[in-house]
Amino acid sequence: MEVVIKQDYEQMSKAAAEIVSEVLNTKPNAVLGMATGSTPLGLYQELVRLHKEEELDLSRVTTFNLDEYVGLPVNHPQSYHYFMHEHFFKHVNIPLHNINIPSGTTSNYPAFCQWYEERITECGGIDLQILGIGSDGHIAFNEPTSSLSSRTRLKTLSEQTIDDNARFFERREDVPVYAITMGVGTILESRKLLLVASGKSKAPAIAQAVEGPVTSMITASAIQLHRDATVFVDEEAAAELTMRDYYDFIYNAKPAAPKS
Numbered sequence: 001m002e003v004v005i006k007q008d009y010e011q012m013s014k015a016a017a018e019i020v021s022e023v024l025n026t027k028p029n030a031v032l033g034m035a036t037g038s039t040p041l042g043l044y045q046e047l048v049r050l051h052k053e054e055e056l057d058l059s060r061v062t063t064f065n066l067d068e069y070v071g072l073p074v075n076h077p078q079s080y081h082y083f084m085h086e087h088f089f090k091h092v093n094i095p096l097h098n099i100n101i102p103s104g105t106t107s108n109y110p111a112f113c114q115w116y117e118e119r120i121t122e123c124g125g126i127d128l129q130i131l132g133i134g135s136d137g138h139i140a141f142n143e144p145t146s147s148l149s150s151r152t153r154l155k156t157l158s159e160q161t162i163d164d165n166a167r168f169f170e171r172r173e174d175v176p177v178y179a180i181t182m183g184v185g186t187i188l189e190s191r192k193l194l195l196v197a198s199g200k201s202k203a204p205a206i207a208q209a210v211e212g213p214v215t216s217m218i219t220a221s222a223i224q225l226h227r228d229a230t231v232f233v234d235e236e237a238a239a240e241l242t243m244r245d246y247y248d249f250i251y252n253a254k255p256a257a258p259k260s
Ligand code: PGA
Pocket: 036, 037, 038, 039, 040, 131, 132, 133, 134, 135, 138, 139, 140
């Protein structure tokens, strides 16, 4: 795992966007896994800027979002459908039919979840999965004790996640209790993982995910099992990492590895 510590949110977002744009330069028809939440907003803004000002082309990209609240229609301002269109999709040139977001209003959740998994496979799998992290250590809505082999399914949100997300709703009671989410197993099958975290509220979860044991209590720790995972954090989110000098040395000095 590579850990990249940037001074602030803006620099972290730009560095993470650079990874996405490198993937797209190498593979213009890449399949991208998208995340919602406040953290990836800066990354999306930078991708929009690269698209508008530096000709980053997304016309052959396919996307799969990680999760969606159950019960919110696509036009609900707090639905992840709405979020993605407002903050990203309407500003870039990804064809609408290439955009996949779990349905929060399907009549048959098990069938939909299975279809979503099959659709990912049909599209060749996810090349790069963008991830945030919850203060309870979740990735997507894989709350503590989620199986590390889980697939797309319904999940009950933890009290901590409901508290964290209540800021976006008028009342805490309005936060949906269920979500449909890709599983940890689904996420680990992506060819590359890019996790972004910012702010001091994320420092304990980041330390546990990066340096703690792999445990379903902190589902983000499962990224330790992945061969190509990069964690981008700002100074505040990095505050509880014990190996930060080592991460900085690797990233900044880029010591040349022996050739044979
Ligand atoms: P946030 O959410 O970026 O809004 O903090 C992250 C997450 O819950 O995955």
